[in-house]
Amino acid sequence: MTLLKLTWKSLLNRKATVFLTLVSISLSVALLLGVEKVRYQVKDSFSSTVSGTDLIVGARSGQINLLLFSVFRIGNATNNISWDSYQKISQHQKVKWSIPLSLGDSHMGFRVLGTNTDYFRHYKYGKSIPLEFAEGNEFSHLFDVVLGAEVARELNYQQGDKIVIAHGAGNAALVEHDDKPFNVVGILKPTGTPVDNTLHVSLEAIEAIHVDWKSGVRLPGVQISAEEAYKMQLQPKQITAFMLGLHSRLSTFHLQRSINNYKREPLLAILPGLTLQELWQMFGLAEKALVVVTLLVAISSLIGLLTLMLTSLNERRREMAILRSVGARPGHIFMLLTLESVIITSLSLIFGTLLYFSVLIVASPLLQETFGILLHAQGFTAVQLSWLGIMLIVGSVVGVIPGYKAYRQSLSDGMAIRI
Numbered sequence: 001m002t003l004l005k006l007t008w009k010s011l012l013n014r015k016a017t018v019f020l021t022l023v024s025i026s027l028s029v030a031l032l033l034g035v036e037k038v039r040y041q042v043k044d045s046f047s048s049t050v051s052g053t054d055l056i057v058g059a060r061s062g063q064i065n066l067l068l069f070s071v072f073r074i075g076n077a078t079n080n081i082s083w084d085s086y087q088k089i090s091q092h093q094k095v096k097w098s099i100p101l102s103l104g105d106s107h108m109g110f111r112v113l114g115t116n117t118d119y120f121r122h123y124k125y126g127k128s129i130p131l132e133f134a135e136g137n138e139f140s141h142l143f144d145v146v147l148g149a150e151v152a153r154e155l156n157y158q159q160g161d162k163i164v165i166a167h168g169a170g171n172a173a174l175v176e177h178d179d180k181p182f183n184v185v186g187i188l189k190p191t192g193t194p195v196d197n198t199l200h201v202s203l204e205a206i207e208a209i210h211v212d213w214k215s216g217v218r219l220p221g222v223q224i225s226a227e228e229a230y231k232m233q234l235q236p237k238q239i240t241a242f243m244l245g246l247h248s249r250l251s252t253f254h255l256q257r258s259i260n261n262y263k264r265e266p267l268l269a270i271l272p273g274l275t276l277q278e279l280w281q282m283f284g285l286a287e288k289a290l291v292v293v294t295l296l297v298a299i300s301s302l303i304g305l306l307t308l309m310l311t312s313l314n315e316r317r318r319e320m321a322i323l324r325s326v327g328a329r330p331g332h333i334f335m336l337l338t339l340e341s342v343i344i345t346s347l348s349l350i351f352g353t354l355l356y357f358s359v360l361i362v363a364s365p366l367l368q369e370t371f372g373i374l375l376h377a378q379g380f381t382a383v384q385l386s387w388l389g390i391m392l393i394v395g396s397v398v399g400v401i402p403g404y405k406a407y408r409q410s411l412s413d414g415m416a417i418r419i
Contacts, residue, residue, distance in 0.1 A: 008343070018344065021304065021305060021344060021348075022344065022347055022348055022351060024301065024304050025301045025304065025305060025344070025345070025348035025352065025395075026348045026351040026352040026355055027352070027355070028297055028298070028300065028301030028304075028348075028352070029301065029348055029349055029351075029352025029353065029355075029356070029388075029391065030352045030353075030355040030356040030359065031297050032294055032297045032298055032301075032352075032387055032391075033352070033353065033356040033380075033384055033387070033388075034356060034359070034360075035290060035293055035294045035297065036294055036381070036383055036384050036387060037356075037360070037381070037384070038290070039287060039290040039291070039294070040381050040383065043280065043287065045126070045192050045193070046276065046280055047273070047276050047277065047280065048125055048126045048127065049071055049072070049125060049193045049194065049276065050071050050123070050124070050125060050193070050243075050272050050276075051124050051125055051126060051127065051128050051129075051273075052122070052124040052128050052245060053123075053124075053243045053244070053245060053272050054244055054245055054246045054249060054252050054271070055243070055244040055246070055252065055255065055256055055259070055269045055270065055271065055272075056070050056071070056241060056242075056243050056244075056269070056270050056272050056275075057081070057089065057241060057242050057243075057244065057259055057267055057268070057269045057270075058070060058077055058081065058240065058241035058242075058267070058268055059077055059078055059079035059080060059081055059241075059265075059266065059267065059268065060078075060079075060266035060267055060268045061077070061078040061079075061268060063268070063270045063275045063278070064275060064278065064279055064282075065078070066241065066268055066270055066275075067270060067272065067275045067276065067279060068279075069103060069240070069241070070101055070103075070240070070241040070243075071194060071272065072194045073103065073111040073113070073194050073197065073198060076103070076104075076169065077103070077240045077241065080238035080239065080240055081238060081239055081240070081241065081242070081265070081267065082237070082238055082264070082265060083235065083236050083237055083238060083239065084264075085262070085264055085265055085267065086098070086100055086239055086242050088264075089242075089244075089259060089262075090242065090244070092255065094246050094247060094248070094251045094254075094255050095244055095245070095246060095247075095255075096245045096246055096247045097118060097121075097122045097244075097245045098118065098242055098243065098244050098245070099115060099116070099118050099119050099122055099123060099242060099243040100114075100115055100116060100203060100236075100239045100242045101113060101114070101115055101239060101240050101241045101242055101243070102114030102115070102203055102206050102236065102238075102239045102240050103169075103240045103241075104167075104168070104169070104206075104240070105165050105166060105167055105168065105169070105177075105206070105209070106165070106166055106168065106169045107151075107163060107164070107165050107166060107199050108155055110148075110150075110151050110154075110155075110197055110198065110199055111169060111197070111198055111199070112165050112198070112199045112200075112201060112206075113198050113199065113200050113201070114201055114202065114203045114205065114206035114236075114239075115200060115201075115202070115203065116202060116203055117138050117139070119131075119200065120138045120146075122243075122245055123195070123243070125191050125192075125193045125195070126191075126192075129191075131188055131189075131191070131195065132188065132189045133186050133187065133188060133189065134149065134187050134188060134189045135158070135159045135186060135187040136159045136184075136185045136186030136187060137185065137186050138185075138186060139185055139186070139200070139201060139202050139205075140185070141183075141185075142202065142204055142205055142208055142226075142229070142230055142234075143180060143181065143182045143183060143201075143205060143208070143226060144182065144183055144185040144186075144201070144202070144205075145163060145182040145183065145184055145185065145199055145200065145201050145205075146184075146185060146186040146187070146188065146199070146200040146201075147184060147186070147187045147188065147199055147200075148187075148188055148191075148195050148196040148197055148198045148199070148200075149187065149188055149189060149190040149191070149196045150190070150196035150197045151196070151197060151198070151199055152184075152187045157184055157187070158184065158187075159184055159185065159186070159187065160183070160184060161183075161184045162181045162182070162183060162184075163181065163182050163184065163199075164176050164177060164178045164181050164182070165177050165180075165182060165199070165201075165209060167210075177209040179223065179225060179226065180208060180209045180225075180226045180229065181226075182201065182205070203236045203239070204234040204235075204236075206236065207234040207235070207236055208226070208229040208230075208232070208234055209229075211224050211229055211232060211234075212224045244269075252271065255269070256269040256270075256271070294387070298387065298390070298391055298394075301348075301391075302391070302394055302395055302398055305341065305344060305345065305395060305398055306398045306401060337399050338396070338399040338400055339399070340399060341395060341396055341398050341399025341400075342395070342396045342399060344395070345391065345392055345395025345396060345398075346392065346395075348395075349388055349391060349392060353388075
């Protein structure tokens with residue numbers, strides 16, 4: 001009988017404990033791969049919140065502040081940009097397309113973004129993925145609104161519903177524009193980005209709901225109805241920021257420098273990719289915490305394997321003694337214990353991997369719908385492969401400890417065990 005067959009029969013003879021060990025380590029492997037997948041995917045999704053955009057332009061402030069309010073809808077701009085400056089820069093020969101952005105209002109805690117239809121054509125996320133509609137289409141009338149997936153899900157809105165926008169953002173949104181309700185004409189598919197938490201209206205609509213306002217306050221004694229607003233000149237005078245796509249990325253730095261030195265008003269142009277990386281570094285502590293959790297999961301699973309083998313070793317001293325009595329050498333006993341560890345670790349890695357992919361395939365749609373987290377059931381990342389390789393090596397080395405202990409036990413010690 002070969003050593004491999006003998007090891008396998010020995011494992012089958014202890015089916016219950018071996019099975020429980022396999023389950024424990026397999027769960028640890030699945031958790032290990034899952035934590036690393038979430039860490040990698042969150043970072044990748046964060047870095048790909050906006051893609052295909054070469055420059056984001058706003059009033060001169062800080063780079064991260066400009067990125068936060070223009071992309072993540074967090075905070076507010078220090079100042080607005082004149083419509084004339086936007087048009088002049090967007091008509092530059094190096095510019096291929098532009099997307100104006102106007103922020104300031106909200107609905108039930110969700111930010112309202114004023115823009116134009118170029119937003120739905122040119123805004124991309126992830127690996128240059130365009131926006132897609134789950135229902136309806138883009139706005140075409142003055143008081144149309146397109147909802148992000150999370151807005152529609154959280155507030156249970158459907159196409160055709162009427163909504164009222166409030167002036168201001170968050171807790172500051174105290175006054176509603178209830179005289180000019182909006183009609184839901186489209187709902188976007190989930191993207192896992194701030195787009196999901198945004199209501200999209202036209203720039204003209206933003207002007208229309210504020211025609212009887214000045215400096216953030218409703219004008220006393222003045223009330224312009226929705227029907228009257230339709231007949232008015234609603235070209236915006238100011239916007240919050242705008243995005244640019246260029247014909248060639250080679251001209252990005254040249255245009256950025258020109259915008260930063262713009263003489264008509266103080267402007268700031270940022271590269272969204274570089275600024276996203278800078279912002280992610282501020283959350284480096286959270287990423288390190290996930291790595292520590294991953295490491296602790298791996299260590300705990302291997303300690304469990306070592307504990308099982310050392311605990312069962314005393315119960316198997318007679319088995320070792322019988323093997324020695326029929327001609328097994330101390331080296332064979334050592335290899336038997338080590339091989340058991342290799343088999344248990346290998347099977348655990350296989351079952352854990354299968355469990356990981358099964359859960360990933362089933363849970364991905366739920367996570368995307370509920371939390372906006374996109375987890376692609378693709379192959380292993382380099383870090384995941386490294387973890388699997390390390391676990392296999394360390395799991396095999398773990399068997400050396402009980403193997404060496406069994407190697408040191410004498411034949412007479414084993415035969416002396418009383419039943």
